[in-house]
Amino acid sequence: MWSLFIFIGLLIFCAHVFAAVFSRQRIPDVLLLLGIGIVVGPVLHWVDPNELGTIGSALASITLLFILFDSGVDMSLDAIRRYWKGMVEVTLLSFVLSWTATFIIGTQAIGMEWQAAALLGTIVSGTAAAIVIPLVRQMKASEGTRTVLTLESALSGVLCIVLTICIIDGMRMGGISAGRMIGRVLASMLMAVIIGCTGGIIWAGLLDRVRKLQNSMFLTPAFVFILYGIAEALGYSGPVTALAFGIVLGNTEYFELSFLKKLRHGNMRQLEAQEKSFFKELVFVLKTFFFVYIGISMPFNNSRALLYGLMVAAGIAAVRFVLVMIVGRKNTRTDRIIVGIMSPKGLVSAILASIPEQINNAMGYCVIPGATTIKYTTYSVIFFSIIITSLLVLSTRKDLIITPTDAQSNEAADSETPSTLPTTNDPQL
Numbered sequence: 001m002w003s004l005f006i007f008i009g010l011l012i013f014c015a016h017v018f019a020a021v022f023s024r025q026r027i028p029d030v031l032l033l034l035g036i037g038i039v040v041g042p043v044l045h046w047v048d049p050n051e052l053g054t055i056g057s058a059l060a061s062i063t064l065l066f067i068l069f070d071s072g073v074d075m076s077l078d079a080i081r082r083y084w085k086g087m088v089e090v091t092l093l094s095f096v097l098s099w100t101a102t103f104i105i106g107t108q109a110i111g112m113e114w115q116a117a118a119l120l121g122t123i124v125s126g127t128a129a130a131i132v133i134p135l136v137r138q139m140k141a142s143e144g145t146r147t148v149l150t151l152e153s154a155l156s157g158v159l160c161i162v163l164t165i166c167i168i169d170g171m172r173m174g175g176i177s178a179g180r181m182i183g184r185v186l187a188s189m190l191m192a193v194i195i196g197c198t199g200g201i202i203w204a205g206l207l208d209r210v211r212k213l214q215n216s217m218f219l220t221p222a223f224v225f226i227l228y229g230i231a232e233a234l235g236y237s238g239p240v241t242a243l244a245f246g247i248v249l250g251n252t253e254y255f256e257l258s259f260l261k262k263l264r265h266g267n268m269r270q271l272e273a274q275e276k277s278f279f280k281e282l283v284f285v286l287k288t289f290f291f292v293y294i295g296i297s298m299p300f301n302n303s304r305a306l307l308y309g310l311m312v313a314a315g316i317a318a319v320r321f322v323l324v325m326i327v328g329r330k331n332t333r334t335d336r337i338i339v340g341i342m343s344p345k346g347l348v349s350a351i352l353a354s355i356p357e358q359i360n361n362a363m364g365y366c367v368i369p370g371a372t373t374i375k376y377t378t379y380s381v382i383f384f385s386i387i388i389t390s391l392l393v394l395s396t397r398k399d400l401i402i403t404p405t406d407a408q409s410n411e412a413a414d415s416e417t418p419s420t421l422p423t424t425n426d427p428q429l
Contacts, residue, residue, distance in 0.1 A: 011036065015288040022138055030131060030291055031390035037295020049297040060347040063283075063290040064130050065242045069224050070283050071133050071150050072246020073271060077254050079147045080247070086144065086327070087151045090339070094152065094323050095159050098125035098343070101315040110308050110377075115171055116370035122163040123353055123374065124312060124381045126156030128346025129239065131386060134287055135393065136338065139400050145335045149342055151243075155189065157348040158237045162188050164352045168359065171368055192231050192240035199227040199241075200248025201255050204268035217278055220249075220271070294346070298383045302376050309380020316381075317343050317388050334400055341392035345382045353378035 014036070018029035040046045080087075099121035106117030132153045136146050162185045203210075203223050210216050224242055231241040248255055252268040271279075299305060324331075324340040331339070356371035368374075393400075 007040075011288060011292065012285060015284065019138075019284075028135065028390040028393045030135065030386065031394070033288060033291035034295040034386060034390075037292040038298060038300075039295075040292075041296030042298060042300040047296050049293075052293070052296075059286070059293060060130070060290055060350070061238075063286040064239055064347050065224060065228050066221070066279065066283050066286055067130050067133050068154055068239050068243040069246040070276075070279050071129075072243045072248075073250040073276060073279070075147060075150065075247055075250060076143075077247060077251040079143055080151070083144045083147050087148045087155075089327050090148050090323065091152045091155050091159075093326060094127070094320065094343075095125045095156055097319040097323055098316045101319045102312050105311050105315050109311055110373075112373065113369045115167075116368070116374060119164065119167050119171075119356065119368065120312075120370075120374050120377060122160055122167055123378055124160075124316070124345050124349050124385075126160040126345070126348055127153045127342060128344045128348070128382075129153035129157065130287065130290055130346050131344040131389070132342050134283075135389070136342065139338055139393070140334055141338045142332070142335055145331075145338055149339065154240055154243050158189055158192070158240055159185060160348050160352060161237065164355070168355065168368065188236050189240060191234070192237040193244045195227060195231050195234075195236065196241040196244025197248050197255075199223065200245045201268070203245075204249055204252045204255070204270070207269040207271075217275065220275065221279075221282070290347075294382065294386065297350075297379070299376050299379050302380075305373070305376035305380045306384075308373070308377040309382075310384045312377065312381045313345075313384035313388055316385065317341075317392075337396055337400060341389055341396070343385060344389040345378075345385045349378050349382055 015029065015033065018027075018032045021027050021032070022029045041049065099118075102121035102124055103114075103117045106112040106120050107114055110117075112120065127149075129150070132149055136149050141149070166184055203220070210219050213219070224245060227241050227245055228238040232238040249271055252270050256268055320343040321340045324336050328336040328339060353375045356368040357375050359367055360371050
């Protein structure tokens with residue numbers, strides 16, 4: 001037991017050192033943390049991912065929740081309004097291109113049945129918020145690029161979840177309905193936003209009273225947990241709910257409606273500086289353990305799955321640059337590179353990958369063909385997509401990484417520099 005405490009302490013120290021290394025040497029801290037997980041897991045076998053049980057998946061869910069909540073707090077509603085068109089375009093095109101590449105590789109190179117290849121495509125076509133958001137924050141992306149990539153990572157996860165479930169239901173029922181899939185996607189997003197915004201309005205009105213309670217710092221995270229759980233229990237997207245909740249707390253001036261003020265008998269309050277700092281520290285620690293867990297969980301004993309995963313991850317990375325060529329005509333070179341390299345997979349894909357095999361085991365016969373191949377190929381795609389993204393970050397020009405000396409000046413420039421991503425005023429769109 002004493003070795004566990006030493007390891008946790010050293011890991012947190014190492015995480016801060018790795019963050020500094022990323023700023024100065026362009027070696028992504030994600031890659032270094034992943035390497036630690038690989039060493040203590042598949043290499044030295046100090047930790048067996050099966051022994052972690054539900055703890056690992058719970059850690060991943062909590063990490064995703066807080067990263068999206070913290071990103072929402074920092075996100076300007078003005079920025080969302082200006083860049084929503086670019087966000088929709090990037091999200092949908094990225095998903096379609098990634099799904100197409102995966103489907104072609106799955107059917108032609110791997111030899112999967114078309115239903116299995118289509119299912120694999122929906123599982124791995126989103127981007128991982130837990131990876132994209134921390135990386136983008138450490139790079140010199142414009143405000144528009146950060147906003148679009150953050151929203152894409154959240155909304156593409158919803159697309160992955162809903163479309164995967166719809167395809168599985170269609171395979172079980174003997175037919176896939178496009179109308180049903182579209183309806184579920186829209187309902188999941190809309191209801192998640194409603195739950196998050198309603199919770200944000202209520203909590204912002206209660207913050208003055210909450211702060212009078214002793215040890216109240218953890219009450220906001222507790223409320224985020226409640227909203228996340230309600231959304232998931234109702235079948236909607238918990239991550240999108242957390243993002244919407246954070247956006248409301250970061251932009252309360254837009255939700256100060258007169259009739260609500262009368263009901264509350266007070267004003268809405270935003271999070272204070274020390275509260276935001278606390279959440280960022282929490283996100284940093286959770287992110288550290290999350291990436292180590294990903295490294296521990298990689299299936300290095302299945303060489304065929306590793307090959308399949310490398311093929312799919314490389315294909316998705318390639319079409320990501322096709323996306324940049326389509327939507328990034330007016331972008332700066334820096335923004336085009338950043339958008340192009342952000343194609344990692346993570347928690348959502350890992351969770352969805354196990355569902356087909358679970359259904360086959362529960363039914364006692366093969367309802368979903370290639371379920372085991374889908375599972376281990378997805379794990380491999382997650383691993384190689386993180387590696388590819390990290391190596392692309394490492395290989396980019398030095399001026400793409402925020403250094404301690406220019407961090408403040410970069411933030412100031414972002415507030416004055418218009419986004420180069422497509423906006424609602426772009427005459428070409």
